[in-house]
Amino acid sequence: MQPATERLLVVSAHAADFVWRAGGAIALYSSRGHRVRVLCLSYGERGESQGLWKKEGMTHDLVKRTRHDEATRAAEVLGAEIRCFDAGDYPLNVTNDLIDALVQEFRSFQPTAVLTHSSFDPYNSDHTEASRLTMNTRVYAQAMGYPSDHKHLGAPPLFYFEPHQSEMCGFKPDVILDITPVFETKIEAMHCMEAQVHLWNYYTDTAKRRGTQGGRNSGNPEIVYAEAFQRVYPQVTNILK
Ligand SMILES: [Zn+2]
Numbered sequence: 001m002q003p004a005t006e007r008l009l010v011v012s013a014h015a016a017d018f019v020w021r022a023g024g025a026i027a028l029y030s031s032r033g034h035r036v037r038v039l040c041l042s043y044g045e046r047g048e049s050q051g052l053w054k055k056e057g058m059t060h061d062l063v064k065r066t067r068h069d070e071a072t073r074a075a076e077v078l079g080a081e082i083r084c085f086d087a088g089d090y091p092l093n094v095t096n097d098l099i100d101a102l103v104q105e106f107r108s109f110q111p112t113a114v115l116t117h118s119s120f121d122p123y124n125s126d127h128t129e130a131s132r133l134t135m136n137t138r139v140y141a142q143a144m145g146y147p148s149d150h151k152h153l154g155a156p157p158l159f160y161f162e163p164h165q166s167e168m169c170g171f172k173p174d175v176i177l178d179i180t181p182v183f184e185t186k187i188e189a190m191h192c193m194e195a196q197v198h199l200w201n202y203y204t205d206t207a208k209r210r211g212t213q214g215g216r217n218s219g220n221p222e223i224v225y226a227e228a229f230q231r232v233y234p235q236v237t238n239i240l241k
Helices: 017-031 060-078 096-109 125-142 180-190 199-218
Strands: 007-012 035-040 081-084 113-116 158-161 175-178 226-231
Touching: 007 017, 007 096, 007 125, 017 035, 017 060, 017 113, 017 158, 017 175, 017 180, 017 199, 017 226, 035 060, 035 096, 060 081, 060 180, 096 125, 113 125, 125 158, 175 199, 180 199, 199 226
Parallel strands: 007 035, 007 113, 035 081, 113 158
Antiparallel strands: 158 226, 175 226
């Protein structure tokens, strides 16, 4: 078993994005003893809480509280730390304070890998904003002149996690991560998201499809479930594999 020195940072626009798209990666890292930190920029109270708005007497505050509880429970199941920013959705409100908070997160956590949304999502501009914010703040955190009590950031690889409709977002699955050993944990985390029950099966099917691709591309028939990611920067290596 490799030593527990990895630190995975996951930036999620809304309360549940990190669960559908990276829950397996998170569970895999935490099961190996690595630290995982989720930054949840907003609760998705306007745009991604359909199940709650169908209930009588619902309010924005109650939706946010419910989604906060769901995201917290899901992170706990997956073995991750979570910080919620409540920056609003539709639109996601990217303020200078939010930018600085993310830079300080990069600086203090010093991730060894970063996951976030694809750079373009025609169905949800908050996802596009979250992607741009993550990419920008990662770069700001690398700048030695940026004011901070923490050391500047190195060059952790950045990956996009899989969007809801990949083809429409120009997503290319160039990394397939085998999540078979932790898939039951991902299911349990997805079931915390009662405001979006309609997505439970969708993301189970996605994991099966990516699992089949994983087996086909590796020759390993034991891969049943997988998550797909796209690299933003080149892989640096001294062996081609
Ligand atoms: Zn979202």
